[in-house]
Amino acid sequence: MRPSQAAFPATRFRRVRQSDALRRLVRENELSVNDLIWPVFVRDGEGQEEPVPSMPGVMRRSVDLIAKAATEAQALGIPAICLFPYTDPSLKTEDCAEAWNPDNLSNRAIRAIKQAAPDIAVMTDVALDPYNINGHDGFVVDGEIVNDETVEALVKMTLAQADAGADIIGPSDMMDGRIGAMRAALEKAGHSRVTIMSYAAKYASAFYGPFRDAVGASGALKGDKKTYQMDPGNSDEALRLIERDLTEGADMVMIKPGMPYLDICRRVKDTFGAPTYAYQVSGEYAMVQAAAQNGWIDGEKVMLESLMAFRRAGCDGVLTYFAPTVARILQG
Numbered sequence: 001m002r003p004s005q006a007a008f009p010a011t012r013f014r015r016v017r018q019s020d021a022l023r024r025l026v027r028e029n030e031l032s033v034n035d036l037i038w039p040v041f042v043r044d045g046e047g048q049e050e051p052v053p054s055m056p057g058v059m060r061r062s063v064d065l066i067a068k069a070a071t072e073a074q075a076l077g078i079p080a081i082c083l084f085p086y087t088d089p090s091l092k093t094e095d096c097a098e099a100w101n102p103d104n105l106s107n108r109a110i111r112a113i114k115q116a117a118p119d120i121a122v123m124t125d126v127a128l129d130p131y132n133i134n135g136h137d138g139f140v141v142d143g144e145i146v147n148d149e150t151v152e153a154l155v156k157m158t159l160a161q162a163d164a165g166a167d168i169i170g171p172s173d174m175m176d177g178r179i180g181a182m183r184a185a186l187e188k189a190g191h192s193r194v195t196i197m198s199y200a201a202k203y204a205s206a207f208y209g210p211f212r213d214a215v216g217a218s219g220a221l222k223g224d225k226k227t228y229q230m231d232p233g234n235s236d237e238a239l240r241l242i243e244r245d246l247t248e249g250a251d252m253v254m255i256k257p258g259m260p261y262l263d264i265c266r267r268v269k270d271t272f273g274a275p276t277y278a279y280q281v282s283g284e285y286a287m288v289q290a291a292a293q294n295g296w297i298d299g300e301k302v303m304l305e306s307l308m309a310f311r312r313a314g315c316d317g318v319l320t321y322f323a324p325t326v327a328r329i330l331q332g
């Protein structure tokens with residue numbers, strides 16, 4: 001018989017909960033600054049910083065201020081920062097050429113961060129939606145999101161990001177075959193050290209709403225993303241996608257959104273044992289902030305508890321807009 005199965009009063013679970021010291025001693029999971037990836041929004045201009053209305057506390061920053069923010073994040077010990085560009089509508093086209101422009105906003109931000117804060121890893125997003133006139137992650141031909149042509153464009157985008165100095169490529173497009181194509185192209189171009197964190201199990205979710213405001217894609221998106229992002233009813237499919245992406249060369253895998261999909265995180269970690277991450281997305285962030293602002297929940301406690309949940313579910317880390325706030329708390 002395992003000791004925990006012994007009958008009361010031999011076993012009193014409350015014994016080890018009676019003091020902070022004992023609670024700390026028996027704690028199974030810890031949240032650390034090493035678990036944090038900070039997603040940030042980049043805009044054009046200089047010295048510009050504007051709040052995102054649907055994400056209280058989140059800013060869009062110009063490249064110079066992104067570099068400054070990255071320096072602060074590095075000082076806080078945050079290991080990685082992830083860039084999302086707010087693209088001027090005039091740069092959105094059907095052929096999405098701005099996506100692989102070596103001097104686009106995102107690539108300029110990568111270079112500025114690598115110069116200002118060389119020790120923080122820079123992660124990118126690979127998908128055409130910031131540059132697509134119709135807001136989709138892939139090319140639209142006759143009303144259909146075409147896979148293979150999109151993958152070719154994503155490879156060009158990936159190489160431009162790697163050339164700019166990206167450490168982690170983050171394909172979020174959910175096209176088939178993109179990881180293998182990107183890995184092969186990176187190797188061929190001499191970027192064998194550039195890593196890939198695949199948004200492998202990405203669901204067609206309503207939790208992305210505030211993000212689409214933040215990057216200015218809400219107005220542009222025609223229809224939904226259900227032909228390429230996953231059906232929220234599926235779980236086995238997530239395992240098959242993760243396996244496929246790991247086989248094609250992903251170094252790390254991500255589940256997205258986060259909190260509503262913790263069951264997927266646990267299955268993925270248990271099945272593959274690969275570096276596993278979750279994205280606590282914009283809608284999750286907005287819900288916590290909105291309730292906290294109304295005084296309905298203790299925002300700080302809910303934030304910490306929600307992040308601990310990812311550790312308990314087996315994640316090695318989490319992309320969270322709370323990253324700098326949490327890092328400050330963890331550093332005391």
Ligand code: PBG
Nearest residue numbers: 127137172207208211281282283
């Ligand atoms: C773009 C992308 C999205 C998010 C990350 N990359 C939006 C989408 O797929 O529509 C969402 C992030 C968030 O909600 O915080 N491919």
